[in-house]
Amino acid sequence: MRDSQDALLNAVSAAVLAVTRHLSPREVLQVIVRSARELLDARYAALGVPDDDGSFAEFVADGITPEQWAAIGPTPRQHGLLGAMLREGTPVRLGDVRRDPRFDGWPKAHPVLKDFLGVPIHDGDQVLGIIFLANKACGPFTHDDQDVLTLFAAHAAIALTNARLYERGRELTVIEERQRMARELHDAVTQKLFSLRLTAQAARALLATDPERAARELDTVQRMAGEALAELREVIVELRPAELDSHGLVETLRKNVGLLDRLHSATITFEGHFDGDLPAEHEVAVLRVAQEAQHNALRHSGCSSLWVRLRRDRADLVLEVVDDGSGFDGEPTRGLGLESMRDRAAGVGGRLDVISRPGAGTTVRMVVPT
Structure with missing residues (x-):
């Protein structure tokens, strides 16, 4: 009994560590799904993230091919069992999902699901997402399975929250960096282009009366244009797509x-x-x-x-x-x-x-x- 508990805790720990290694929210969602499926030996896993309208803003899955996923069609919205879980935010464990009164079918390309376990990912009273597992290898899912997935979801909530905070911090950093770039463009390149324009005007005015001096001014125009181009390239290279x-x-x-x-x-x-x-x-x-x-x-x-x-x-x-x-x-x-x-x-x-x-x-x- 002790050995099985230690093995279970080690499995949960490994799953949690796999999630917390990632900082991109999308990566965190994908690793949560994959880790949850492997943790409880399920054939299929999915994770839905709610939007502000009571539907799913994002929906990631594991256990199906990209071709199957494309054939299944649009992300689930507000209907059926998944929509009910989104509204209620409580765990659901079923021996056969098809017998639940809230079940209303699935698209033609959808795999056939039987035993089912769904657990919300909570941050206080807020539901960050819901983990769905189906078709356990030695199913159906047990009450212990539900406890394990609930424990994992609590750690996943921390990882997902941290990832979102990290992304927000990066967005603020990008805004600050772009403001700095704008200042550099104004302070360096724009000022040099203004000086270049004045020098070119002076050269034009001297063409008729002092061609030699006009030629020297044009040499200056050429040099300043090269410097402005080099500085502009440096700024452009530093610009990283947001x-x-x-x-x-x-x-x-x-x-x-x-x-x-x-x-x-x-x-x-x-x-x-x-x-x-x-x-x-x-x-x-x-x-x-x-x-x-x-x-x-x-x-x-x-x-x-x-x-x-x-x-x-x-x-x-x-x-x-x-x-x-x-x-x-x-x-x-x-x-x-x-x-x-x-x-x-x-x-x-x-x-x-x-x-x-x-x-x-x-x-x-x-x-x-x-």
Whole structure:
């Protein structure tokens, strides 16, 4: 008995540690779901986060494939058992969820669920989310299982609250940093451009009466323009997209792909997972190359499908943007931003390859050391 209790406590401790290692709220939600499912040996797990209208603002799942998840359809709203739990905020344990009077079916692609356990994640009186488990390997779920999941949910609440506070702190930091950048643009670049304009006006006025002095003034214009350009580049390099600070690289790519998929007739999908840490400049480079490659494919290739993939390959991070468009033979035409993408890859110690042939689509692959 003592050994089984120690094993259980060790399992809960390991699950809690797995959650608290992450600071992004989205990552915390995903790790909570995966840890809860593994902790109680369930086949399926999900976590719903409420919005201000009594529905689910977010809904993450574990135990199903991305294809199954896409086929299931929209996030559950205010109906059925899950909606009832959202309103009531109390645990629910069922031997067969289909026999509960609140059950009202599920989409055609939804897996068949039987035994069910749902536990709210509380922060005081506020419900931060609800963990749902189904189809325990040696089910049904027991009262002890409910106690274990309740204990885990209490620790998960702390991790989720900390992640949200951390994200809010990062958002404030981003605002402060952008205000600093605006001041630098005004104090350095703007002032230099103003001086450059005055010098150019003086050179113009001297052209007729003193060409030699006008030439010297034009040399000064050239030098000042170069200095202004260099300072502007330094400021631009320091500007980090705000969404990277808020959501991280993987989720930013996912959101970007989702937006483009809604705006374009082509089907655009994202496949990616990366659990390591990248320097800020590496994340910016990967994001910008992904955006440029997607833009090129959608504008020039005539593709019907576009895939954005992010994966780890040993010590490298690999980004691939693949389309099924017209492709090309040899080097791509000018104006596709290829040199810019290669410069971005080289700037972080990586490389960029473009693979294409007529009628067989194009793959843009960026490899970055981690």
